[in-house]
Amino acid sequence: MTGSRSKSIVIWTFVITALVMLSAPTIVVLGASFTAGNIITFPPEGLSLKWYGAIAQASDLRQAFVRSLIVASICTIVSIPVGTLAGIALAKYRVRFARSIQIYLLLPFTIPLIGSGIGMMLVFGNMGVLGSLWPVGIACCVINLPFMIWAVTASASNLSPDLELAAANCGAPPLQRFLYITLPAVLPGVITGSLLMFILALNEFLVSLLLVDARSVTLPVQIYNSIRSIITPDLAAISVVFIASAAIAIAVLDRLVGLDIFLKSK
């Protein structure tokens, strides 16, 4: 079986290259955050937690982090009802112009991010609301909304319409059918979707950059602004926040739906 051996050698060469490329920045940032030195060196000067202490003191980083959390929460809170209702409507009902509505709702994915960001910057700028946090939250919600709708429709299509008819037959009025039958059925989708929305809004960079001013920078923008000067380990320590939240999100996602849902063919 020399053929299969050369095949696995070739495949593994590519896969290991890809794995190193994918993981190297994460591992390095993680490692750099624990350095004892004042600058990041290789080999590291020893282990310490002092940079975590430093970021706990730095109020600008802490405030930026709180702002990012607020933005992500606004985005998630808005997207849950909006995405859930739209997802159920698309999956459950026969809607006229369904195809056109779908294409319209996919606009956030088809318009390049810089275009959406500039457009919303002009819209919110004309409304005179730039500088507050809620426009950033709404903007993050708009650009990622297809994820939420997709997650809900994926779980709503498993819901048999007979269940609702049965409930109606037993005398359940419309609202009860919605609350006790439809909503529980799509709940896994709603949770998956809101998780995606939260994590994507938490580290959304370009749209934040366009919509914030000096007083309302979010954490990714704050990191970007600090990168310009000198590379110090405090940025690595604060970046670990993102790595940790990403890890938590993946763990929850794996628990809830299983990551291999993304491997299924349509």
Added chain:
Amino acid sequence: MRKSRAAYPLTWRVMDMLEAIAARLWPARFARALPYLMLAPAVLLVGILVLGLVQIGDSSLRVLDTSTFLMSEDYTLANYQRALTESFFATVAGRSLLGSVIVTVITLILAFPYAYLMVRTPSSALRNVLLVALFLPFFIGQVVRAYGWLIILGNQGMVNEALGLVGVPPMRLLYNYPAVLFGLIQYMLPFAVLMLAPALTAIPAELEAAASSLGANWLGTFRHVVLPLARPGLVGAGLVVVTLSLTDFAIPAILGGGSQDFIANAIYDQFFRTSDQGMGATLSLLLVAVGSLLVGLVFMLFGAGTLAMTGERK
């Protein structure tokens, strides 16, 4: 009479009340309009984007008056003429286009074996490792990842320090074109693998077994069986990667250090450095046109793939 009513659980009474409110707000004869009511918030929210595009279109037709720094009142196509003729914009557009094509080719070459192994491996532990390695960077965000590359590739970065230990003088690894392309490839890998995986799942493993039992070696099987069957996935992934890397901002900005601007960076500069809103809007609209065309092509050819929003009715 009163007693039996008290025996009614509270939740029932609340539900009945809500039910009555709902029935008053949305009587049963409107039932057919219900799905449209449910879609309305999403349509309105995406409407902000459409409104934004209209605003961009409006701004793109006004030129900057350099004496007053105000936008002109009357419409003109002068911005479009400038965008299409000035050599600076042609350079940036050429750099972005060439870059996105190179990135796409290399990303697909790296992503294909990754997706193949992930789909075909019998070990679920390995599959999970590959999936987590894919999702972690996807969820971490571009800025942190680019920051990681700065630590690794910077002048006092890990690679240069390590080379210094064996006596190699430091090299400039950052702020050049290859660094930007490298960063983009890393950014695009998860997208490409996730687009390829469903296409590869759809190819039955038996086909490959059949090919090899008929005497094809693995290269032949790959070339004549797997590759042609995976073509829809490859084209889809390719188009997505081209669009995303063509329009990216963060990687060229951070790893290019201002000298390797892509189109998105040029747009940003028009708005925030030159303050020429009209020119920036024109460039945005041209980019939106190209980007939407590419993505529209994907959806036309393959449907929305995993992102299709109508699950099959069962």
